[in-house]
Amino acid sequence: MDSTNKVNSSSSEGLLLRMGLNDNKAGMQGLDKERINKIIMEATKGSRFYENELKKDQQVNQRIEKLLKVKEKINSQQLMKAQLQVDRLAVELEQSRDLSCSIVHIDMDAFYAAVEMRDNPELREKPIAVGSMSMLSTSNYYARRFGVRAAMPGFIAKKLCPHLTIVPLNFEKYGEVSKQVREVLAEYDPNCMPMGLDEAYLNITKYLEKRQNWPEDKRRYSIKTDNTTINGKQDIIAPVDLKLSDEIHSSSPILFEDDSSLAQEQTPSLLPDEEQRDKQSVTEIKSVVFGTSAEEVVKEIRFRIEQKTGLTASAGIAPNTMLAKMCSDQNKPNGQYSLPPERKAVMDFMKDLPIRKIPGIGKVTEKMLKALGIETCTELYQQRAMLSLLFSETSWHNFLDISLGLGSTHLERDGERKSMSTERTFYEISAEEEQYTLCQELCRDLAQDLQKEGLKGRTVTLKLKNVRFEVKTRAFTVFSAVSTEKELFAVAKDLLRTEIENVAPHPLRLRLMGVRVSGFLNEEERKYQQSSIVSFLQPGKQTSDSSLSPRKLYQEHFTKPSETFQRESFFNKKRAAKQQQNQKTFVNGPTNEQNLQDINSSVILIEEIKEAFDSKNADDFQILICPVCFEEQKNSTLEAFNRHIDKCLNGTLNKDNAEMPNNNSQESVHNVFSDKELCQKNKMNKLVDTAQSTNIADNSASISTKAFPKVVVMNNHSMEGKQSLPSDSACNMNIEQNYSPTIISLGNGENFEMTKCMQDTPSAYSPGPREYKVLVCPVCNLEQKTTDLVLFNRHVDVCLNKGIIQELTEEKVSPVGSHITENSKNVGNLDKGHNCTNSTTGTKRPGLMISQSSSKKIKPSNSKCTIETFLK
DNA sequence: CGGATCGAC
């Protein structure tokens, strides 16, 4: 019963506007909170959606439980130590506090709904929402009184408010209006940063300086009584007598039915028909002068927006973006709030603020913090030491920033796009063929979008949601970037097929499918991608001919579904020989030397591929044998084969975990494992029993696991896929997932637990003591002394990319410690002219996870390793 | 790298 109330309970807080104000329609009062929740629950209870919500909620609850357990184990000494550290940082932050900026956040009121009302007088005075029966994007304030809100499905909204009018989305229109608004904003800050169609940040610091000396005339604006906007059907009446410091407020007849302004809606009694702007000649047109303060400027901005578009906006003024955003929320709709640039004012403002109001703190974080007794920013500050022990560094730094009222003071330019995707929700699709068709469609759409921006990416991600609302993503990274429909589909369909096979003979019952591309090439990589790889794969055939570009090769060998895999014969002979060795290795329990051989096998694999590229004959058919489970794997793609091996290895390694009881429905048991797969599993387990007796076995296995996929990357372009293997560790989305805690001890009393999905890809196992290994890079053939497989694999990557090895450059490895200044980028592709893609990156507040205390984090200490480092 | 999650609009 506790949980029954949870759906949406948090969302309907101070939202019911003061009710009995002046309703223009007799008897339309709206609903009180309790009534709203009851109706929502009735409509929700028992639905598949609800079941999933409950499940998610329980997961959060489990996270909270673990959080609390960790908290209990913290002793006062640790706490004191943490306190010192945190406070040291706090002092530093305090010293760098910057109150010199005037940041403005502009937020259009009920944007989509307002646009629709503006353009259709019939909608005014009515409760409306924009969206569909399935999902609403926004609602007007009238409808909000009934509990109708953004992100609510229309059919529920209808139950809350039977008279609700639902208007379909019209993104093109919103885009146009948004553009108009931004034109105004740009005059105050050419660098202004739009966040979606209806919001923007401005830094008006410089503008304010300039404005100080402006004569009054430069700050005077005429008031149009005829507010001709886009479609000219405007009949907005501007305020009659507007003084400098008057709130422009009461002027909007459209938006706020519960506001007095509606009552005075005096539709065109006097429309000065002339288009001429001569202030003197038309008596009805008056003018207004705005002052030079930030507040006056923002009033001016809002005034001009309303004059230009007929829509109202709310605004916040503050020394940083976080505060500005919260300020704009303060007096909405159609109001503004200014926070003076003084420390005390800031702190007072934050003091009693519920944490949920903070941008970046959502439902989950709120709940977790509440579980720790934190509801306001003051409490957030008081608990700072504790938080630093419970959360990741990024998280608690963020919390500290928040509780000090700190935020970004400059608006960063949009960085480069990181991903592009498209997804669609539909009524259940279970037929395989339909699914493939859909997948292809998505790829086609995505390819188009990619082309518009001239982008190519290396990682393709397939997203699936089944009819039980369980979401799953599957990704694959190819060697050379892709962008066309064919290329995308080649990868996506493989991912899809794997998922289908994983649940076979049951169908995937989907309600959503999506495709995403990420891993776009930077300039450097673009060059290499074009030239060196080809020459590497085709030694002796130096060519810049685009017909031999990797993409072409990829298409030839991978895309065409019917094409048979050529030169398998050669490949497999070597492979088979290799497998003999591998088998021995695994059965006998590998030694260090054998370890080396194991790795060396990947050298051969690479060579095989090279040769395979050269040889043009030999198209006979061969059987691959998995070196782990010894099963014959017929005619799969190499990718699938390698994946199979990967899973075998993971599966074996997870044998212990696999014994966790699967207390799910019985159906799941035979759903997940086919007989054959079970058989494989048994074999694997036996193998591991012997192999795991030594530590080395673990490491060797882990090396193989990584080494094989390394090769896969290449296979993917060079080879073509026909049929993939049944996968052993099936992830059946139709089966409820089983979560169980894994407790990870870090020693020193600092330990934490995690939630792990047992039915999903098995993975985690303790790596055991770290010893360095000598590995041979399959590309450059040099021995690499390393403790870190990731590093080694990266080295191989670089080798592959450059063809020749000069230097192994490590990218990211962020410096540990101190300062977290918000330096991430925002991607708001607002002004794209085309398609409604309304992407916004809000404030980039880090999410929160339970952390291993930061001091325990194992981070690579070297940001750069040269080949010499690797050489013995 | 891949997968899951969170958060924003």
Place this chain on the structure above:
DNA sequence: CTATGTCGATCCG
């Protein structure tokens, strides 16, 4: 009947 679409960030294995 009927619970979005797109994107970035973070964390973990």
